[in-house]
Amino acid sequence: MLFEYQHIPEWPPLAWLAMWQKTSRTITVHHGPRVETHAGWFCEAVWAGEYASGGFDLTDIVSGSGGRIRDGSITYVSSASTVDRLVSTQINDRFFVSNSLPCLLAAADGSVDPAYPGYYEDLITIIHGLDRYRPFISSTIGTIRLTYFDNLLWNGKDLKVEAKPAICRNFDSFKHYRTFLSGSLTLLAENMGARERKYPYRMLSTLSSGYDSPTVTVLAKEAGCSEAICIDKARGGSDEAGEVIASFLGIHPLRVERNSWRETSLPEPPFILGEGMGTDIPFKSAENALRGRVFLTGYHGDAVWAKKGKYLSEKIVRGDPSGLSLTEYRLWPGFIHCPLPFFGVKNIQSINAISNSCEMRPWDVSGDYTRPICRRLVEEAGVPREFFGQQKAVAGVLFDELLTPSSMERYLDWIKEHRRAWFRQGRFPPPASAEFEAWLEQHKDSMKRKLLRTPVLWRLGQDYPDALVRPSWLRRYLFGWALHVTKEKYRIGLKEASIHE
Numbered sequence: 001m002l003f004e005y006q007h008i009p010e011w012p013p014l015a016w017l018a019m020w021q022k023t024s025r026t027i028t029v030h031h032g033p034r035v036e037t038h039a040g041w042f043c044e045a046v047w048a049g050e051y052a053s054g055g056f057d058l059t060d061i062v063s064g065s066g067g068r069i070r071d072g073s074i075t076y077v078s079s080a081s082t083v084d085r086l087v088s089t090q091i092n093d094r095f096f097v098s099n100s101l102p103c104l105l106a107a108a109d110g111s112v113d114p115a116y117p118g119y120y121e122d123l124i125t126i127i128h129g130l131d132r133y134r135p136f137i138s139s140t141i142g143t144i145r146l147t148y149f150d151n152l153l154w155n156g157k158d159l160k161v162e163a164k165p166a167i168c169r170n171f172d173s174f175k176h177y178r179t180f181l182s183g184s185l186t187l188l189a190e191n192m193g194a195r196e197r198k199y200p201y202r203m204l205s206t207l208s209s210g211y212d213s214p215t216v217t218v219l220a221k222e223a224g225c226s227e228a229i230c231i232d233k234a235r236g237g238s239d240e241a242g243e244v245i246a247s248f249l250g251i252h253p254l255r256v257e258r259n260s261w262r263e264t265s266l267p268e269p270p271f272i273l274g275e276g277m278g279t280d281i282p283f284k285s286a287e288n289a290l291r292g293r294v295f296l297t298g299y300h301g302d303a304v305w306a307k308k309g310k311y312l313s314e315k316i317v318r319g320d321p322s323g324l325s326l327t328e329y330r331l332w333p334g335f336i337h338c339p340l341p342f343f344g345v346k347n348i349q350s351i352n353a354i355s356n357s358c359e360m361r362p363w364d365v366s367g368d369y370t371r372p373i374c375r376r377l378v379e380e381a382g383v384p385r386e387f388f389g390q391q392k393a394v395a396g397v398l399f400d401e402l403l404t405p406s407s408m409e410r411y412l413d414w415i416k417e418h419r420r421a422w423f424r425q426g427r428f429p430p431p432a433s434a435e436f437e438a439w440l441e442q443h444k445d446s447m448k449r450k451l452l453r454t455p456v457l458w459r460l461g462q463d464y465p466d467a468l469v470r471p472s473w474l475r476r477y478l479f480g481w482a483l484h485v486t487k488e489k490y491r492i493g494l495k496e497a498s499i500h501e
Contacts, residue, residue: 001069001156005037006030011404011491013334014044015241017107018067020077022157028072029067030107030494034199034334036188041068044099045077046201046294046336048187053193057151060164060346061184063294063338065099066227076152078163081342082126082316083299083323086147088138088159095159097152100138100331101144102483106490111140115421116416117430119479120182120276120471124334129315149316171350174359183341185223185328192294192336201336204229207242211374211389212298215246216340227252229286234258241387248383260285262404269482272331272402276479277471279396283326288362290335295497298325299339304348305371307355307364313344320492322396328486342407365389399471402478406432414481417476430474438475465499 003018004026013034020027031037035044041054043066057068065086066075076097078086086098087104098104104109112119116138125133126148137144145161153162171177194199197412203225205217215423217228231243232252246253261267261284271278283290299322303311311317324336344351351373354360360372362378375389403411412432422429431437471478 001025001027001072001074003037003040003042003069004028005042007033008493009033011490012100012331014064014237015098015100015490016042016065017036017096017100017103019094019096019107022093022095027067036066039203042066044263044331044336045079046188046338048184049191049459050159051191052178052196056205058165060167061188064336067097072156074154075162076154077429078147078149078151079337080149080345081195081300081337081339082148082325083337083339084128084148085325086152087144087231089142089144090148093187095154097159102487102491103207103490104186105139105141105483106487106494108141110139110144111487112137112139112483113421114418114477114480114484115427116480117476120476123324124276124277124321125147127321128317129313129317131315135210141287142319168347169344169347169350170471171344171347174354174357174373175495177344177351177354177373178377181219181340181343182222185340186220188294188338191221191366191391197426200290201292202292203296203336204254204289205243205251205296206230206298208234209241209245209388209390210298210392211369211371211378211431212341213242213302213442214378214383214388215301215305215371215374216298217245217251218377221249221339223383225296227253227289228255229254229256229283229289231256231258231282231285233399235493240353245383245388248387249381254286256285257281258282258285266407266410266485267404268402268407269476269485270329271325271386272478272482273328273486274361277321277397277399278402278478279322280323280325280329281402284329287333289497290330291333291336293389294295294338295330295335295338297323297337298341300345301341301371301374304341304345304351305355305373307352307372308368309348309352309355309368312349312352314348316342316345401477402475410485411478411481414484415477430477434474437472440486 011032013032016031016035018027018029045055045056045064045066047059048061056062057077057340060080070489077269089099098105122134135146151162153160205220205225206213207228207230209219243253261281267284268278272283330337355372363372363375415432419429
């Protein structure tokens with residue numbers, strides 16, 4: 001088997017799509033400008049190992065994606081987290097694998113049902129774990145599989161899900177676990193800056209007043225990171241303390257205004273495609289800083305580093321889908337998302353045992369919001385106790401914050417153009433009016449408050465767990481619109497494709 005590459009300059013820098021027929025031994029890989037290509041492998045990835053050997057298929061410390069030929073088989077590697085994914089499908093005797101859903105649909109000339117209201121609910125099922133999420137999306141070209149954390153193996157006959165290599169680790173002390181994190185980041189830093197790369201990367205972290213991002217930044221600085229994004233305000237308007245923490249750590253803060261993404265043109269679609277909501281869209285404001293970076297975040301730290309852990313399953317159960325909305329967006333500015341808490345995540349029980357051990361008691365604070373591992377790491381790095389980890393702050397947006405006026409106008413036009421899709425199913429489309437939606441939401445909230453005051457009916461007012469939000473009737477169909485908009489950009493690139501290697 002061999003790869004044949006087609007460079008598509010118009011595509012997002014890190015997007016790629018592998019296409020082949022069952023009887024063929026040549027796999028054509030269409031790719032954006034910053035995808036690294038070699039005779040037996042390609043990637044937009046960094047991993048804890050030597051870059052030149054291309055061993056990203058042999059480790060569970062890998063961020064990004066790619067493909068690797070070994071012994072007549074091909075392994076398509078997904079990021080070792082549940083905030084990124086591969087998408088794949090089979091059409092007759094043809095196979096498609098990509099790191100982008102709109103890319104795959106554009107290449108295969110497919111689409112999804114614009115009137116289906118459940119994309120958000122389906123996509124966020126990944127928070128329930130690798131064995132309980134909904135792995136398929138229906139489309140006009142057939143079923144599309146979503147693969148998180150695991151890899152895909154092509155053996156010449158079938159494309160199957162394959163678990164990442166099982167690496168035996170036993171974190172029996174804080175020192176042991178800290179050494180593992182520091183060592184992994186050091187190897188990652190050497191990999192991302194390897195001279196064999198056409199496009200080397202630099203680290204970039206993020207800082208807020210919580211626990212997770214300061215922990216990540218302390219470890220990242222030891223591996224050479226010198227900058228961190230600091231979003232100015234949390235959801236609700238409270239000031240963040242990221243810049244203050246940066247001063248203690250000797251990190252240069254890159255201040256970002258939480259709502260400045262609203263000043264850009266059509267910013268929402270790539271974020272919405274991740275989980276149907278677009279939670280992490282404030283990072284749009286830091287787009288220039290993110291280009292060519294390995295972006296280190298603390299997503300999933302609430303489960304891995306919490307003392308009173310609720311989610312200690314090897315199947316990676318989460319409390320919310322935060323970080324997932326970067327999975328499509330990151331391909332456009334060209335950065336690799338690396339959520340550090342996923343390093344060694346299969347050993348979450350032994351990590352939690354450290355949090356509850358006697359040696360960590362000096363760093364255990366009263367109340368439910370305590371993460372001894374984080375507190376010890378950050379305090380030992382010189383940040384005073386009172387400057388972080390006092391209360392949980394979230395910068396992500398909710399459904400009612402989404403869509404600038406111009407984006408809302410385009411979204412409403414799309415609903416009008418596709419309203420027959422609802423009528424064919426015997427249902428009414430949502431009213432294409434932002435004002436009417438606001439009126440509905442206002443009265444819905446009023447009714448909900450009345451239900452909550454009525455003991456017999458209070459349960460009717462409960463929608464979702466606190467970590468999740470129910471989309472309004474109008475915003476329930478954002479995913480289909482975002483996919484339509486983004487797919488067209490890939491389609492334009494495909495028309496201009498030309499072989500250069």
